[in-house]
Amino acid sequence: MECKKDKNTAMCNCSYNPCPRKGICCECLQYHLNSSQVPACFFPDDVESGYDRSIENFIKVYQERKHL
Numbered sequence: 477m478e479c480k481k482d483k484n485t486a487m488c489n490c491s492y493n494p495c496p497r498k499g500i501c502c503e504c505l506q507y508h509l510n511s512s513q514v515p516a517c518f519f520p521d522d523v524e525s526g527y528d529r530s531i532e533n534f535i536k537v538y539q540e541r542k543h544l
């Protein structure tokens with residue numbers, strides 16, 4: 477299966493542009509899960525830009541907004 481990096485990058489809301497994993501979703505997910513985090517796309521843009529990608533923050537935001 478071919479990597480869809482270009483297509484993924486076009487949809488990615490992550491504002492940390494120097495990241496070498498941008499658009500490589502399998503690496504992005506693994507990187508963050510290893511630190512008990514989730515990727516930027518789990519968060520609304522205004523929260524993502526704060527770079528707190530912890531699972532705790534994801535749950536907090538989800539419970540506050542009831543949708544993402």
Ligand code: SF4
Pocket residue numbers: 490491492495496497498499503504505507508514515516517
């Ligand atoms: S969410 Fe994390 S790993 Fe994924 S592109 Fe952004 S900074 Fe990189």
